[in-house]
Amino acid sequence: MKVNYLMPEFLIDRDEQRCTHCRICVHQCANEAHLWNDKKKIVYGEDQNCVNCHRCVATCPTRALRIRNYPLEYKNNAHWTPHYIKSIFKQANSGGILLAGMGCDRPYPVYWDHLLINASQVTNPSIDPLREPMELKTFLGRKPEKLSFQNGKLAEALPPQVELDIPIMFAAMSFGAISLNAMTSLAMAAKEMGTCYNTGEGGLHSSLYQYGENTIVQVASGRFGIDPEYLNAGTAIEIKIGQGAKPGIGGHLPGEKVGMDVSQTRMIPEGSDAISPAPHHDIYSIEDLRQLIYSLKEATNYTKPVAVKIAAVHNSAAIASGIARAGADIIVLDGLRGGTGAAPLRTRDSVGIPIELALAAVDQRLRNESIRNEVSLVVAGSIRCSSDVVKAIALGADACYIGTAALIALGCHMCQKCYTGKCNWGIATQNPKLTKRLDPEEGAERAANLLRAWSREIKEMLGGMGINALESLRGNRLMLRGIDLSERDLAILGVKAAGE
Amino acid sequence: MNQNITIDAKGIYYRQLNEAIKASLQDKINTIELQNVNGQRYIGAGITNDATISIQGTPGNDLAAYMDGLTLQVYGNAQDGVANTMNKGTIIIHGDAGDALGYAMRGGEVYVKGSVGYRVAIHMKEFQEKVPLVVVGGKAGSFFGEYMAGGILILLGLRGREEQPIVGDYCGTGMHGGIMYIRGSVEEHKLGKEVKPVEMTEEDHQRLALYVGRFAEHFGEDKEEILAQPFTKLIPYNKRPYGNLYVGA
Numbered sequence: 082m083k084v085n086y087l088m089p090e091f092l093i094d095r096d097e098q099r100c101t102h103c104r105i106c107v108h109q110c111a112n113e114a115h116l117w118n119d120k121k122k123i124v125y126g127e128d129q130n131c132v133n134c135h136r137c138v139a140t141c142p143t144r145a146l147r148i149r150n151y152p153l154e155y156k157n158n159a160h161w162t163p164h165y166i167k168s169i170f171k172q173a174n175s176g177g178i179l180l181a182g183m184g185c186d187r188p189y190p191v192y193w194d195h196l197l198i199n200a201s202q203v204t205n206p207s208i209d210p211l212r213e214p215m216e217l218k219t220f221l222g223r224k225p226e227k228l229s230f231q232n233g234k235l236a237e238a239l240p241p242q243v244e245l246d247i248p249i250m251f252a253a254m255s256f257g258a259i260s261l262n263a264m265t266s267l268a269m270a271a272k273e274m275g276t277c278y279n280t281g282e283g284g285l286h287s288s289l290y291q292y293g294e295n296t297i298v299q300v301a302s303g304r305f306g307i308d309p310e311y312l313n314a315g316t317a318i319e320i321k322i323g324q325g326a327k328p329g330i331g332g333h334l335p336g337e338k339v340g341m342d343v344s345q346t347r348m349i350p351e352g353s354d355a356i357s358p359a360p361h362h363d364i365y366s367i368e369d370l371r372q373l374i375y376s377l378k379e380a381t382n383y384t385k386p387v388a389v390k391i392a393a394v395h396n397s398a399a400i401a402s403g404i405a406r407a408g409a410d411i412i413v414l415d416g417l418r419g420g421t422g423a424a425p426l427r428t429r430d431s432v433g434i435p436i437e438l439a440l441a442a443v444d445q446r447l448r449n450e451s452i453r454n455e456v457s458l459v460v461a462g463s464i465r466c467s468s469d470v471v472k473a474i475a476l477g478a479d480a481c482y483i484g485t486a487a488l489i490a491l492g493c494h495m496c497q498k499c500y501t502g503k504c505n506w507g508i509a510t511q512n513p514k515l516t517k518r519l520d521p522e523e524g525a526e527r528a529a530n531l532l533r534a535w536s537r538e539i540k541e542m543l544g545g546m547g548i549n550a551l552e553s554l555r556g557n558r559l560m561l562r563g564i565d566l567s568e569r570d571l572a573i574l575g576v577k578a579a580g581e
Numbered sequence: 582m583n584q585n586i587t588i589d590a591k592g593i594y595y596r597q598l599n600e601a602i603k604a605s606l607q608d609k610i611n612t613i614e615l616q617n618v619n620g621q622r623y624i625g626a627g628i629t630n631d632a633t634i635s636i637q638g639t640p641g642n643d644l645a646a647y648m649d650g651l652t653l654q655v656y657g658n659a660q661d662g663v664a665n666t667m668n669k670g671t672i673i674i675h676g677d678a679g680d681a682l683g684y685a686m687r688g689g690e691v692y693v694k695g696s697v698g699y700r701v702a703i704h705m706k707e708f709q710e711k712v713p714l715v716v717v718g719g720k721a722g723s724f725f726g727e728y729m730a731g732g733i734l735i736l737l738g739l740r741g742r743e744e745q746p747i748v749g750d751y752c753g754t755g756m757h758g759g760i761m762y763i764r765g766s767v768e769e770h771k772l773g774k775e776v777k778p779v780e781m782t783e784e785d786h787q788r789l790a791l792y793v794g795r796f797a798e799h800f801g802e803d804k805e806e807i808l809a810q811p812f813t814k815l816i817p818y819n820k821r822p823y824g825n826l827y828v829g830a
Contacts, residue, residue, distance in 0.1 A: 168830065177828030303704065304685035308668040309627045309649050336821055348687055348708040349730065353758055354821050358728055362684050362703045363643075363662050372622070376646045376665065379599055380627025426830040501829065 325419025444477025
């Protein structure tokens with residue numbers, strides 16, 4: 082007898098007294114965790130298929146459903162936790178690389194939670210943002226070393242800048258990884274809030290060209306959907322070298338997700354795998370990166386800032402210095418916790434470093450080399466709330482990208498199964514039955530609301546510090562104190578300990 | 582109406598040279614001759630236009646990157662990154678070309694009279710009516726057609742260093758689309774594990790006759806003589822070379 086070693090991850094707890102066997106859960110679950118027995122005329126659960134995405138719980142009209150962790154205890158072992166045992170079972174079954182969605186979920190230190198923000202008391206009075214203007218305006222791009230004037234006007238035009246009303250943008254998520262309705266939601270929200278979303282590497286859908294001013298177009302190693310029209314469509318161009326969820330490896334959109342719309346946007350045949358190799362084939366050095374940066378500037382007549390996105394890794398600071406010298410206008414750092422539609426689990430959870438440390442190191446390095454003004458610094462990969470944004474800005478960021486948080490605003494419940502293409506919330510899927518569950522108008526409102534709420538909170542915290550413009554917080558590490566951190570951590574973060 | 586202009590590129594930095602080219606094209610000039618080109622990068626990059634540019638000398642890297650329509654005649658050698666992510670147009674190189682020619686090229690045609698470097702036609706793609714074509718008259722380095730996802734790649738081996746084989750190692754590694762034709766035979770150990778040689782069909786012969794015919798026309802060669810030798814046709818084993826690699830965590 083062949084025994085399956087893998088027990089279900091979740092238990093579907095159906096309250097039989099409440100369940101009316103209406104079959105809504107059966108229709109709602111693309112994972113087939115709820116099934117209909119036509120003979121007995123009852124709904125029943127298939128625990129093995131449940132991913133705990135809460136779609137059935139949220140749509141059950143009688144609140145008859147609860148999802149629990151499967152009550153299966155392994156013998157206590159501090160080293161061989163159930164995670165490792167189950168992973169080995171899966172790999173012994175299949176020989177496959179473990180694949181996961183979203184970002185690293187391991188209990189590494191979250192440095193945001195070890196940083197505390199200052200406030201004014203008595204001296205340097207705090208400001209009430211409800212009555213006084215607070216400036217969150219942010220310009221991303223190269224800033225000249227000095228300004229010279231002629232007849233009261235700038236003698237030389239400023240390098241191109243991305244103008245943001247708030248320091249928060251939506252991170253790169255490609256059409257293919259997420260649905261068109263999800264992308265449209267973010268594009269509309271970005272327009273509403275005066276910020277940008279990012280196409281990711283999947284090209285730009287024809288319906289989204291109208292949001293060009295709020296679009297950052299990405300150029301990755303697969304070069305999908307890239308032509309002169311695409312390069313000129315956005316307000317900036319981002320070269321993707323790496324991402325926090327999977328530093329050092331490429332991307333891979335399986336053929337099943339390349340339907341007609343995705344195919345047209347990526348400009349590849351339907352059903353073919355979209356492989357983004359780990360490196361750009363024309364970049365093997367900082368000099369080569371410069372060549373790509375300038376080929377994009379040439380192709381867009383120097384009208385758009387060019388960003389370079391790298392994953393936060395051990396020597397990010399030196400790499401960032403090279404990127405700045407290669408002519409990039411914006412450096413994007415994506416930390417260990419950055420999300421993704423699909424990444425090898427071990428890479429996702431073990432490769433890269435936390436964004437807080439990388440940000441502090443890069444900002445300091447660029448300052449030490451007196452080239453901080455030559456690039457703007459955008460950080461991504463772990464920003465969960467407005468105070469994370471404030472801390473990032475104080476550590477030296479010019480702006481933040483949010484990806485995971487934006488998707489949660491659209492209804493993501495963090496089940497981490499994006500790679501299956503069966504997202505019941507209509508976000509990480511191309512199945513038309515599922516994508517229609519996300520209404521772009523509603524999605525846009527929710528995403529814009531999130532930004533609105535965070536902006537208000539940021540203004541509150543700024544006011545509390547007696548600061549009325551975000552610019553005055555940038556790299557102002559005196560506004561931060563560390564708690565429960567080692568001397569070394571404090572030194573890298575460039576902050577004093579709480580109480581000092 | 583034909584409008585011609587000649588630009589002397591001697592001592593001009595690439596940015597100014599490309600500005601001059603773009604300004605000329607805006608003035609509806611449809612034939613530009615560039616003289617004394619010596620390593621200036623990005624010529625033709627990102628330009629959407631149907632004009633013809635003839636280049637005397639050696640253009641620099643990323644010639645015709647993202648290009649969308651121009652015809653470029655290069656009377657000399659070309660460097661690395663020719664036709665990088667090119668969308669449309671024709672490039673005729675009357676000499677050799679460097680590495681990574683045709684990287685991620687989606688449309689248009691590139692003809693090289695001489696030999697090419699490493700990683701040529703890497704990740705070349707195709708989409709609907711866009712089927713890019715690269716014809717190389719000489720020999721090619723390693724990783725020819727690596728990650729190739731579409732298009733047609735033809736290698737003739739008519740010239741090049743005598744001691745060098747027609748193609749280097751790892752030919753077609755990671756290939757998952759498109760067709761490669763190599764004149765003569767290729768030893769099996771040179772092929773990537775994702776490609777296989779298959780029998781030529783009537784369609785293949787017609788296709789070769791068409792494109793080799795164009796090549797012969799561009800460089801004044803004898804089409805029949807080139808086609809007289811048998812070709813090896815290489816295609817990928819499947820469109821999903823890495824399909825069964827993963828298991829859900």
